[in-house]
Amino acid sequence: xxxxxxxxxxxxxxxxxxxxxxxxxxxxxxxxxxxxxxxxxxxxxxxxxxxxxxxxxxxxxxxxxxxxxxxxxxxxxxxxxxxxxxxxxxxxxxxxxxxxxxxxxxxxxxxxxxxxxxxxxxxxxxxxxxxxxxxxxxxxxxxxxxxxxxxxxxxxxxxxxxxxxxxxxxxxxxxxxxxxxxxxxxxxxxxxxxxxxxxxxxxxxxxxxxxxxxxxxxxxxxxxxxxxxxxxxxxxxxxxxxxxxxxxxxxxxxxxxxxxxxxxxxxxxxxxxxxxxxxxxxxxxxxxxxxxxxxxxxxxxxxxxxxxxxxxxxxxxxxxxxxxxxxxxxxxxxxxxxxxxxxxxxxxxxxxxxxxxxxxxxxxxxxxxxxxxxxxxxxxxxxxxxxxxxxxxxxxxxxxxxxxxxxxxxxxxxxxxxxxxxxxxxxxxxxxxxxxxxxxxxxxxxxxxxxxxxxxxxxxxxxxxxx
Numbered sequence: 506x507x508x509x510x511x512x513x514x515x516x517x518x519x520x521x522x523x524x525x526x527x528x529x530x531x532x533x534x535x536x537x538x539x540x541x542x543x544x545x546x547x548x549x550x551x552x553x554x555x556x557x558x559x560x561x562x563x564x565x566x567x568x569x570x571x572x573x574x575x576x577x578x579x580x581x582x583x584x585x586x587x588x589x590x591x592x593x594x595x596x597x598x599x600x601x602x603x604x605x606x607x608x609x610x611x612x613x614x615x616x617x618x619x620x621x622x623x624x625x626x627x628x629x630x631x632x633x634x635x636x637x638x639x640x641x642x643x644x645x646x647x648x649x650x651x652x653x654x655x656x657x658x659x660x661x662x663x664x665x666x667x668x669x670x671x672x673x674x675x676x677x678x679x680x681x682x683x684x685x686x687x688x689x690x691x692x693x694x695x696x697x698x699x700x701x702x703x704x705x706x707x708x709x710x711x712x713x714x715x716x717x718x719x720x721x722x723x724x725x726x727x728x729x730x731x732x733x734x735x736x737x738x739x740x741x742x743x744x745x746x747x748x749x750x751x752x753x754x755x756x757x758x759x760x761x762x763x764x765x766x767x768x769x770x771x772x773x774x775x776x777x778x779x780x781x782x783x784x785x786x787x788x789x790x791x792x793x794x795x796x797x798x799x800x801x802x803x804x805x806x807x808x809x810x811x812x813x814x815x816x817x818x819x820x821x822x823x824x825x826x827x828x829x830x831x832x833x834x835x836x837x838x839x840x841x842x843x844x845x846x847x848x849x850x851x852x853x854x855x856x857x858x859x860x861x862x863x864x865x866x867x868x869x870x871x872x873x874x875x876x877x878x879x880x881x882x883x884x885x886x887x888x889x890x891x892x893x894x895x896x897x898x899x900x901x902x903x904x905x906x907x908x909x910x911x912x913x914x915x916x917x918x919x920x921x922x923x924x925x926x927x928x929x930x931x932x933x934x935x936x937x938x939x940x941x942x943x944x945x946x947x948x949x950x951x952x953x954x955x956x957x958x959x960x961x962x963x964x965x966x967x968x969x970x971x972x
Contacts, residue, residue: 508967510561512960517564518953521548524567525946532934539634540577540620540904541932543939545570571896573619573906577933579925585865586631588621588887589930592922593895595619597888597915598637598905599658611638611658615915617890620904622929625864629660635903641872641887649883656888659872663861666876668745671855674738674813674828677835678848680771682801684756685844687730699731699755699772718814720774720788722781728788731755732774736848740823745857745878748821750813751776753788754846760799768804769838771795773828777816789814791828797838809833856880866926870919887924890915 525546535541547570552563579589590596595617602612606628616637623631623639631639640656646666683689689697704724720728735752742748758770773791781787791811796804803809809832815824830836841847859878867873870887892898897911908915 508960508963512957514562514564515953515956515960517551517566518956519950521565521567522946522950522953526943526950528569529939529943529946533936533939536932536934536936536939538904538932539622539929540618541934542571542573542575542577542619542904543932543934545572571898571900572933573895573898575933577619577931579928580931581928582622583927584622584624585863585927586623586625587927587929588623588866589925589928590619590621590889590922591925592920594889594891594919594922595906596621597640597656597890598633599640600637615640615656615890615908616901617898617906617908617915618904619930625661629662631659631661633903635905637903637905639887641870641885643885644871644883646882646884651886659885659887661861661864661872661874661884666859666861666874666878666880666882668741668743668858668878669855670743671740671823671826671853673854674740674750674826675835675850675852675854676736676828676830676848677850678735678837678846679841680735680754680797680836680838680846681733681841681844682769682838683840683844684733684754686733689844695759697756698759699728699757703727703731718790718792719786720790722778722783722785722787725779725781725787728755728774729753733845735773735846736851738851738853740826740853741855741857742821742823746821747857748818748823750818750823750826751779757794769797771797771838773811775813775816777818786816789816795836801837801839803830803833803836803838807833809836866924868923868925870924888917889919889922890917891920891922892916 528544528546532543547568549566549568550563551566552560555561574593579591598616598618599614600612600616601609603610609628618633618637620633620635622634626632638658641659642656643652644650645652684697686697704720704727732753732755735754737749737751739747740750753774753776754771755774756769756771758767760769761767773795774788775791777786777789779787791813793806793811795811798804809830811828813823813826813828815822856878859876859880861874862877863875865873866887870889871883872885872887874882874884876882892915893913894911897909898906899909901907
């Protein structure tokens with residue numbers, strides 16, 4: 506029976522090597538397939554039960570060995586929606602079950618893939634080259650919180666991003682201790698101060714001091730000569746309409762020991778209509794005394810915020826805007842040889858409406874939208890999953906995988922991995938290695954055929970005995 510067993514064993518060897526060649530062929534064919542994981546072949550000997558001194562080497566069986574845990578090279582594509590995983594983990598994806606366009610229906614099944622060549626289709630779905638749709642959770646653009654608890658197929662539409670009215674102006678500046686106004690004369694004490702007596706139509710110091718708190722058109726020239734510019738910023742109303750807010754500062758009192766004792770005091774004015782004439786309002790006082798102590802630190806208002814008055818500038822009404830100075834630390838009064846305000850930063854929090862310009866993916870898996878109004882907002886969180894046994898996942902067409910009992914349940918999240926936007930993971934197939942394995946496989950297959958030829962010759966000799 507030894508010769509017949511040798512024939513059977515040789516056939517099993519040829520079958521096993523054919524199986525290995527099939528895997529090698531598939532690996533080479535998919536060497537350029539994004540996200541593809543090569544399939545290696547392992548062999549196991551099959552030994553028949555026999556006495557210890559009669560055991561034989563036995564035949565062989567071939568099995569597939571997955572390499573899902575081995576990462577391929579990351580290739581930059583410069584397509585913003587392409588994304589590669591640097592580390593372990595899989596994208597959670599779904600398949601289309603029926604319908605097209607706006608009527609697309611999905612299988613509502615979680616599948617997993619490393620193929621990250623996602624791009625938008627006509628309906629705003631992110632789909633990869635194998636037809637799998639990316640899943641995740643949308644992010645509330647106001648609160649920044651995830652919407653819902655379960656991942657769903659992501660759809661990013663180009664809806665208009667709503668406008669936001671300006672509510673805060675972050676102001677950081679140094680006000681000179683001695684403002685060099687047009688009327689300032691170092692030989693004349695107090696000539697750098699705003700002189701209330703110069704204004705016949707109103708007292709622009711503040712309403713609390715009995716004045717109207719405004720500068721009218723006929724007083725513009727006088728006011729400009731006794732104040733210094735504080736910078737300007739564009740603000741927005743609730744509809745996103747922009748208007749320019751021009752600030753001017755005027756010093757009203759100098760610090761003195763008294764009696765009565767005084768401190769350095771300034772008033773902030775906002776331009777309402779710089780082209781005003783006659784009794785029309787040109788500048789409006791914020792109606793709050795801004796004072797500084799002997800070290801140049803802002804003393805009042807205590808919170809460091811200055812509320813701008815409600816006014817209409819160039820047809821746009823602004824209201825409810827606070828100038829914030831970082832608790833007063835952003836606004837100082839120190840000596841400056843220029844005698845002018847050094848406005849280091851003027852930033853506001855409003856913006857006009859905008860449309861989606863581009864989408865990118867962050868390292869944490871957030872889909873980031875950049876809008877035409879300059880806003881950068883997180884739109885969605887990509888769903889990611891990891892497995893305790895990556896190589897035990899069931900392979901599907903298109904580089905997708907399905908959960909199995911052997912793989913264990915998915916572990917939600919990226920873990921220590923990162924996503925690389927604008928890149929795609931390439932196949933982990935090494936062509937040189939596959940060619941080496943192919944040569945070895947070919948030689949092993951040929952050797953098994955030699956065993957069959959030898960066994961045939963031996964059997965021929967047996968048959969020739971009876972002749």
